[in-house]
Amino acid sequence: MLFSLDPKSASGIIVISIVISAVVVATIILMARSGDRMVIEKLLLNTDSTSIKKHIGQGGSQKDRRVAIVLMMRDPNDIHEWLNYHMLKGVIRFYIRLETVDASEDQVTQLLLSYPQVTLQIGDPTKTPGSESHDPPGQRQMLRQRARVSEAIQMALKDGINWIVHIDSDELLECSGLVGDAINTDARPDTHTMVLKNFEAVYGKDKVDVSKSKKDGGCFTSKKVVDCSTEPCASYANGKAVGRVTPFLQEAGVHRFHYSGPLTDNALEMQAMYLVHYESCDFPKYMDKFLKLAGSEVSSFPFPYYNDSIAVARGGACVKPTPACKDEFAAVYTKYRTTDES
Template structure:
């Protein structure tokens, strides 16, 4: 949590709104130490506020008790109102295991250079390739990433499989995350984007969103222990099947009660612990080292010490 906050403030983010799904989450105490962070617990006050004041509550309110995406979408709507009140120009919605990566040569002035008719920018995401079995602070420790399939040659997957021996590349989403200009009628339409027409949306791979998915076995295990035996479909609708094989296999491995199944699955698909294979994948342009966030956080720690 502290690394997430310090990194984004260091790159120039003006204010961070963090919604804590567990109102008793001790990490909220970390967020409260920063004047440029608003910590918002998912407590009765927030629930009443959203029920009475959120336009999207009629659509998503019935699902908040069991679907985290419903809560996220309503939280984004709430954050938009807070951003409006504070005079913010842009808002981006990312999760607690993600960083907004400008690149070492860019600053947030990048947004000022966009044409006025661009109301939304969709940033392609890169997915972490953890090189160690156990990881504590992935923002500081992970520096290797899988490039988004959209920026790779069509034949990359065959090269990836033959080199890595892995049967899957990205293990979660690959359609990116979006930022939007802040104006009174803007609303999210998913956890990935805002309700803005395609002709007013720019898609780019630089900047990007770095997704530190399942970095460290204990983090991976805790995630699926918390999720438990969830159904095969989103929104409790059989028409919305979950088409993320790794997500379902991880659930089944956890529910088996055999931790060795989770270890084997983690080692098979998540872990990239062979330096020679990793170097070959880097040379093929499939993996890419990105050390700037780690270095930036290390510099911040040095100043604090």
């Protein structure tokens, strides 16, 4: 294993390059379409029947379908399942920025270091190069995220990646077959950027029961998914970005790419692949997230779910934590994030 220290480390950033040979074997969740419902199927990565090598062998070479994902995350849920799922779908490289104060004590760090497919950057979320101390936390976070995407594009060029996708650690790419094939199904020769449609997972009411929720499969399980373009979703609904890796590809704000080269970009909304967002898939972390947001200077969001959750966090039951605090959070969570459907 080779560790290389980036010159930016003085600002709280360490870049770790991994030179390691390993076979990752893990149970993962594969999603398939069955009518309008999601079917969850457990598979074992790198078995004879599900090995990504076999999928590639059946479909030919990886020419023009080498796909990478870039993301920034902090305290993710079930990241091993997230990684293994996308590897099975044909993603060959992950450019990850993990925000943590103490990487030496972080179990997620150790897990990510075990994946040769991961190019890991560890960053201190309290330090943002190029920002001012009075900048809002959300703005500083976006600056760090945009910097990571720009760096990932340059690394993808060197790594021979054809397409790069910018999503989050609570989102899965859903398509029939391999991600690279789905992208090439939609892309035209003059297409350089595409947008993924948003779907959102909706959970059973027992998600607020922590012990039962874990037994039911963790983060990436749901009762149904809804199309955010036709039904109301609790969180954002403006999609995520896919970009063709060339010297002319640039980040264009959070979760968008821009093509600055000659001729015109035939930008498209993807049809062969979409995004499933598992918003607030862990109830205790949901409470912790909004208790922290309530203590920030953020006053409101364009989502009633967020605003109602912050109102609970700032209410009397949660200012001085009481048993009623969890009950009030559970009421909001049940309203926006669960369904009665069996």
